[in-house]
Amino acid sequence: MNKKYFALLLMLVGAVGAVLFSFYVVDGIVNADPCYYDLPEHKASPLFELFYDFPVSEGYHATPSMFNLFFSFIIGALPGWQLLKYFRKQGRASVA
Numbered sequence: 001m002n003k004k005y006f007a008l009l010l011m012l013v014g015a016v017g018a019v020l021f022s023f024y025v026v027d028g029i030v031n032a033d034p035c036y037y038d039l040p041e042h043k044a045s046p047l048f049e050l051f052y053d054f055p056v057s058e059g060y061h062a063t064p065s066m067f068n069l070f071f072s073f074i075i076g077a078l079p080g081w082q083l084l085k086y087f088r089k090q091g092r093a094s095v096a
Contacts, residue, residue: 010080018076034061
């Protein structure tokens with residue numbers, strides 16, 4: 001496999017895995033009750049509002065924002081990049 005494509009594949013697999021983990025596991029834990037923020041006495045923190053939106057189309061229920069998607073994608077690509085650097089340091093000729 002071409003070295004450049006192997007590096008991209010490592011980062012892509014990590015990124016997609018992190019996005020899926022974020023949207024299915026972390027979202028279920030952090031936002032277990034989607035109607036929690038419907039009441040006026042339950043205000044979302046600024047950090048929560050950074051990662052979640054409250055769109056009209058979802059009935060003002062918290063849904064992952066685009067920032068959440070990009071952040072998860074970048075965090076997931078980092079282990080693939082580090083693994084690639086490790087392979088380079090070990091001197092495995094077939095990897096970048």
